[in-house]
Amino acid sequence: MSAALSPAASPLAWAPEVWWELFQHFLAWSLMSIGGAITLVSDMHRRLVAEAGLLTDENFTAAIALAQAAPGPNVLFVGLIGWYSAGLGGALTSLVGVMIPSSTLALTASRWVASRRDWLGVQAFQSGMTPVTIGLLLATGWLLAPSAQHPAALLLSAAVALLVWRTKVPLMALVALGAVLGALGWV
Amino acid sequence: MPDPALAVSEEVSTARPASLRELFIAFTVLALQGFGGVIAIAQRELCERRRWLTAKEFVELLGTAQVLPGPNVCNLSLMIGDRFFGWRGAAVALAGMMTAPLILMLLLAWVIALVPHDSTAHGLVRGALTGIAAVAAGQIVGTVLRLAAPLKQHPLSLGVSLSLAAAAFGMMAWLRWPLVWVLLGLGGATCLLTYAVLRRRAP
Numbered sequence: 390m391s392a393a394l395s396p397a398a399s400p401l402a403w404a405p406e407v408w409w410e411l412f413q414h415f416l417a418w419s420l421m422s423i424g425g426a427i428t429l430v431s432d433m434h435r436r437l438v439a440e441a442g443l444l445t446d447e448n449f450t451a452a453i454a455l456a457q458a459a460p461g462p463n464v465l466f467v468g469l470i471g472w473y474s475a476g477l478g479g480a481l482t483s484l485v486g487v488m489i490p491s492s493t494l495a496l497t498a499s500r501w502v503a504s505r506r507d508w509l510g511v512q513a514f515q516s517g518m519t520p521v522t523i524g525l526l527l528a529t530g531w532l533l534a535p536s537a538q539h540p541a542a543l544l545l546s547a548a549v550a551l552l553v554w555r556t557k558v559p560l561m562a563l564v565a566l567g568a569v570l571g572a573l574g575w576v
Numbered sequence: 577m578p579d580p581a582l583a584v585s586e587e588v589s590t591a592r593p594a595s596l597r598e599l600f601i602a603f604t605v606l607a608l609q610g611f612g613g614v615i616a617i618a619q620r621e622l623c624e625r626r627r628w629l630t631a632k633e634f635v636e637l638l639g640t641a642q643v644l645p646g647p648n649v650c651n652l653s654l655m656i657g658d659r660f661f662g663w664r665g666a667a668v669a670l671a672g673m674m675t676a677p678l679i680l681m682l683l684l685a686w687v688i689a690l691v692p693h694d695s696t697a698h699g700l701v702r703g704a705l706t707g708i709a710a711v712a713a714g715q716i717v718g719t720v721l722r723l724a725a726p727l728k729q730h731p732l733s734l735g736v737s738l739s740l741a742a743a744a745f746g747m748m749a750w751l752r753w754p755l756v757w758v759l760l761g762l763g764g765a766t767c768l769l770t771y772a773v774l775r776r777r778a779p
Contacts, residue, residue, distance in 0.1 A: 462610070495644045514767050519730060527749075546710045
């Protein structure tokens with residue numbers, strides 16, 4: 390197999406066995422995905438690329454990079470993994486598999502919490518988690534920020550942080566600015 | 577704390593979506609603007625532009641969303657949809673969050689596969705993605721600074737809650753502890769501490 394040309398499945402591939410296999414894998418991963426499906430990437434790589442050989446390493450990496458860059462929730466990388474493995478059917482079965490268990494639990498749990506808003510324990514949980522949530526979100530921003538080896542990009546991140554904090558400048562304008570500066574090779 | 581942040585914490589959620597259709601459109605519109613993550617644009621659209629939630633409510637829902645398995649923003653969509661229209665709202669909000677971005681992304685994957693790797697277009701796109709990634713990181717940090725405003729009304733004092741936020745940050749960003757430990761350990765301790773304070777305050 391040539392390494393340069395990674396053979397992804399054709400978009401309209403008919404592969405019910407692979408769809409079923411993907412569905413089962415992602416169904417099992419769903420309830421383990423605290424912090425998002427992205428936390429299970431190494432396990433997914435081991436099972437789907439190394440063991441099952443459903444897609445190439447190159448396509449696996451491309452799926453994550455593309456989903457990070459494209460608009461929308463990052464969990465869509467699961468759909469792309471399915472897409473590269475078994476076309477459109479693979480994309481849909483993978484996403485449905487990963488969403489059903491966690492969504493059912495999230496809805497049940499949040500209703501339980503909402504219906505007991507007057508309980509002291511529930512209030513303590515909601516307020517108590519707030520500082521931790523804020524710290525964790527800050528860590529996400531920090532880990533995604535460019536490294537100090539790219540001072541121009543880091544400066545751009547810092548400027549955007551300041552603008553988002555203190556002004557109401559449209560976020561899409563900032564994204565467009567980033568895209569232009571990046572395409573020109575300035576960051 | 578500066579004034580704009582103060583203004584955020586005092587906002588009230590006065591509005592609500594008029595229909596499932598409006599809910600779907602709102603989530604589609606915000607998802608399509610969410611490059612490199614949806615949290616920043618969700619906070620901007622839902623709290624500040626549409627005023628369906630206050631910053632405090634947003635952080636509280638996000639707190640619940642993140643201790644549960646599943647993508648945080650998807651859990652958040654389900655909870656917000658459910659709050660306005662029950663399970664149908666939950667399904668519609670989640671569908672709005674995922675459908676259009678999924679179609680767009682599959683189209684993109686299909687187009688990219690057709691473009692040769694060494695072409696100029698490929699280089700330009702790679703550069704643009706680097707720039708977008710830098711902006712996305714900055715957006716998250718800016719959003720955190722806005723969301724920190726409700727900490728002023730936190731049962732634990734502002735100083736204590738900011739220290740706890742800093743501890744969570746340090747555990748994730750520097751010590752690289754697994755998220756589950758941070759949620760169970762620090763999150764559990766913080767909830768217990770808050771419980772003790774609320775208990776003492778309660779008549």
